Amino acid sequence: MTTDNSDPRADIVAQSPAMIELLRLVARLAQTRSSVLIEGESGAGKDLIAHLLHYDGSRKTGPFIKVHCPSIPEDLLESELFGHEPGAFTDARQTKLGKIEMADGGTLYFDQVQDLSPALQAKLLRVVEERRFERLGGTRTIEVDVRFVSSCNVDLRAAVASGHFREDLYHRLRVVPLAVAPLRERREDIQPLAELFFRRELERNATPARALAPETMTVLRDYHWPGNVRELRSVVERASLVTTVEQVPVSALPAHVVECPQNLWMGRERLPSLREVEEAYVRHVLDRVGHSQTRAAAVLGISRKALWEKRRRYGMPWKRKGRTPKEGGD
Ligand SMILES: Nc1ncnc2c1ncn2[C@@H]1O[C@H](COP(=O)(O)OP(=O)(O)OP(=O)(O)O)[C@@H](O)[C@H]1O
Ligand SMILES: [Mg+2]
Incomplete structure (x- = not known):
């Protein structure tokens, strides 16, 4: 019960x-x-x-x-x-x-x-x-x-x-x-939720970090949170645990959160090239559509052949079959 x-x-x-x-x-x-x-x-x-x-x-x-x-x-x-x-x-x-x-x-x-x-x-x-x-x-x-x-x-x-x-x-x-x-449709809640989860971790673990750095908060606010509030909570908890400095930096966040396209240039000194943004976006779309070639190509507005070309150029593995594209599509 x-x-x-x-x-x-x-x-x-x-x-x-x-x-x-x-x-x-x-x-x-x-x-x-x-x-x-x-x-x-x-x-x-x-x-x-x-x-x-x-x-x-x-x-x-x-x-x-x-x-x-x-x-x-x-x-x-x-x-x-x-x-x-x-x-x-x-x-x-x-x-x-x-x-x-x-x-x-x-x-x-x-x-x-x-x-x-x-x-x-x-x-x-x-x-x-x-x-x-x-x-x-x-x-x-x-x-x-x-x-x-x-x-x-x-x-x-x-x-x-x-x-x-x-x-x-x-x-x-x-x-x-x-x-x-979904959390991505009510973005005003992201910052107060992140602050709440961070404060709870602070009380529980007396971590050295006292706050989430402003750039870190910006990255959190811009992410699309497919796992919603639960995902935000675990990202904030993990970030607070791995941090030893006063403010939790962007580098304490998982790569997939930081590298999602809209976050690519956040908190970085060097701005990414168009090619880097394209690569990150193609990866992101593939993740979002469960690695379906047809759906990813539709979202990106390109043919399956063009998508296959980009994957080959960027060395992106086929998720389900665990191989990199060499010849032919899937
Ligand atoms: N508005 C909110 N304020 C504070 N905490 C929240 C809020 N919404 C969700 N949470 C916290 O986020 C976590 C996930 O929420 P909850 O378990 O209610 O999700 P769920 O929709 O039932 O998920 P599932 O479909 O997986 O069962 C919980 O720890 C919950 O306390
Ligand atoms: Mg539930």
Whole structure:
């Protein structure tokens, strides 16, 4: 069972208009029992929002129960959720409460809900609709007062379209949709987040560095953060650990952050040549599109043959096959 009773309101960064608006909405929703689906990329802050919906509202004295859908095997998940009576299956000796029952009076949070199996989706539909269920092997119907919050980091509507997620459950869970924007779309949050994570490291480790250097901050602000807030946190933590000077320099950041095209000339005495910028940008685009030749060529606005030429000129390995281009494309 995962219960987390820490107060998430300490240290929440919301400087961007998108985040300010989201928190305003969350504060209103926290007073209701409507089912909320939180959508957003990995690391964007969905768990944080789920916590806020609970601890900021009328249910805060009740339990907050999280179900991390991908990590529990399907056969176990059913009894984890619904509980069981003695004799429901071979190992069931005593009555066991499921998470739905444990969440009575509070919040049940389905993290990465897209991973629920079709069988469980069908079973959950009734609970979410009626807030009633039976334990496995039980006959008595149990009523609960639960607020359902779910999160997903894929396009759940697409999962519905492809038949992987039940449409009826989708609508039930998504009475109110909340979108957590990717960090690159709310850049005003980057600096205060970086400062927050740095301050925490300072308190924890008494590192010699007292601040992030201004150029370091500029590099952080300009990066596109595919891993969102979680990635920013680990970059800042690592940078503070490897630094022995007063201010954390750009060189303490990982190469892929510093060398992304828009950061190429930051904090450097020598400005790069056009060729260097081109090389870095081609690498960057290839990384972003998962090394697909076709997509990279489309983004760059050149033919696949021209892309292949550039890769050969810059000695860029084929990521998947681990070879450098010599002849022919892929
Ligand atoms: N606005 C914010 N202010 C302070 N910390 C934040 C903020 N947003 C996210 N974080 C921190 O960033 C980390 C990642 O956030 P979180 O775990 O909520 O992401 P997630 O969207 O649930 O990711 P995943 O899809 O991988 O589960 C956490 O340590 C969280 O506390
Ligand atoms: Mg999460």
